[in-house]
Amino acid sequence: MxxxxxxxxxxxxxxxxxxxxxxxxxxxxxxxxxxxxxxxxxxxxxxxxxxxxxxxxxxxxxxxxxxxxxxxxxxxxxxxxxxxxxxxxxxxxxxxxxxxxxxxxxxxxxxxxxxxxxxxxxxxxxxxxxRLGPEPLSDAFDGERLFRLSRNKRQAVKQFLMDGHTVVGVGNIYANEALFEAGIDPRRAAGRISRARYQRLAQIIKAVLLKAIEQGGTTLKDFVGGDGKPGYFQQQLQVYGRGGEHCYRCAAPLQQLKLGQRATVYCPRCQR
DNA sequence: CCCAAGACCTGGCGGC
DNA sequence: TGCCGCCAGGTCTTGG
Incomplete structure (x- = not known):
């Protein structure tokens, strides 16, 4: 959950x-x-x-x-x-x-x-x-921070994003989704991404999380009595859980692999 | 310091 | 049906 x-x-x-x-x-x-x-x-x-x-x-x-x-x-x-x-x-x-x-x-x-x-x-x-990093929806989190912290890092950008010292609250699902939206290959070295791309990525992370929170809000009633399951099931996931299926944007088959033991899905055509 | 791998748990699934 | 291996939304700890 x-x-x-x-x-x-x-x-x-x-x-x-x-x-x-x-x-x-x-x-x-x-x-x-x-x-x-x-x-x-x-x-x-x-x-x-x-x-x-x-x-x-x-x-x-x-x-x-x-x-x-x-x-x-x-x-x-x-x-x-x-x-x-x-x-x-x-x-x-x-x-x-x-x-x-x-x-x-x-x-x-x-x-x-x-x-x-x-x-x-x-x-x-x-x-x-x-020692946690900033909240993703706060002003303390922005593309400038991503750019600054990533300099000289060879770590894959997806793992860099999921590190709680970078920013908190970006888990496996939303790391995959945000990188797809930003057109960034999750395997790319964090230190080899431009300031401009990080600025766009930070905005996308905020937007993706906000949208998911709004959608979660539709099931609030389920927290009292009943046995409803709130969560991302209503979310339109673009890549997470869709390895081998077609990219919604370009129809190429989505690749799936492991990055730091975690399932990673991306479109090899849309994400560079 | 940086990074990857291991650790902690249970349950559900597909394959044989 | 039963057993086996693999997979799963997290993150702290260890070790090279």
Whole structure:
């Protein structure tokens, strides 16, 4: 589920039901996620306190509670949904925050690459967040930054884009999509792309992510009750998942290969 | 410092 | 049906 648009969609979906609510119980059924879930700390810090804000940094969701933040990451397969108290329990429902309004904020994650962490004080001070690059939709991210950071880099541009020090929130799907849109070969050395092309690429990344967030917004209702799956399924993907099929722009067969262990799809005719 | 590979997990799929 | 290998939206850690 989780590329940045899905995480932002989740944030927007849960916020109205969670913000201002008191945490009346914390249930951890499986503490072995990416890092051990700090059950003691969570109980001690959260029980009886209000959830004051639901924020996001990169693909982390941040719940402001009492003197700190609960930091959630959905990994590859995680989801966070509001369910009723009598909702059936699934095999991978690892963590519940029971709220005063009777709903449960439930973290489900089959692969357990997600994480639940606690940070006292400011979330940005957590070691995992402290050194992240800028948000892709902020002014701090632009073509100039891409150009500057990429000088002398021989790394493939796709991997450069997916590095959280460059910019956060560009995952495998949107890296593929943005590079197609920009007409850039994903294998091209990051240091061998012009300033002008990076300026166009940065704008495209912003546009692609924004559009995906807008589309995610159409399924917000699915976060309460029901079992809807918000996400990019509505998105018109140009290349991701289409290896071997025809390019929508020039009809040439799309190439698929691995770059840094990740599926990479591109049009050898449109992308240079 | 730079970069690629390995690590962490489960489930779904196609092939035999 | 059963088993096997491969694949999957992330990202931290390790090692050359």
């Amino acid at each position: 989780p590329e940045l648009p899905e995480v932002e969609t989740t944030r927007r979906g849960i916020e109205p039901h969670v913000k201002g609510q008191r945490v009346v119980a914390v249930v951890v059924r499986q503490p072995r996620l990416r890092w051990p879930v700090p059950v003691e700390l969570m109980t001690q810090q959260m029980l009886g306190r209000l959830i004051e804000a639901v924020e996001r940094r990169a693909k982390y969701l941040l719940l402001k509670i009492g003197d700190g933040y609960l930091i959630l990451h959905l990994g590859m397969s995680g989801s966070l949904r509001l369910v009723a108290q009598d909702a059936p329990l699934g095999k991978h429902d690892h963590v519940d925050l029971c709220l005063q309004n009777g709903y449960i904020l439930r973290l489900t994650d089959p692969r357990r690459f997600g994480s639940v962490l606690w940070q006292q004080g400011c979330a940005a001070e957590h070691a995992l967040l402290a």
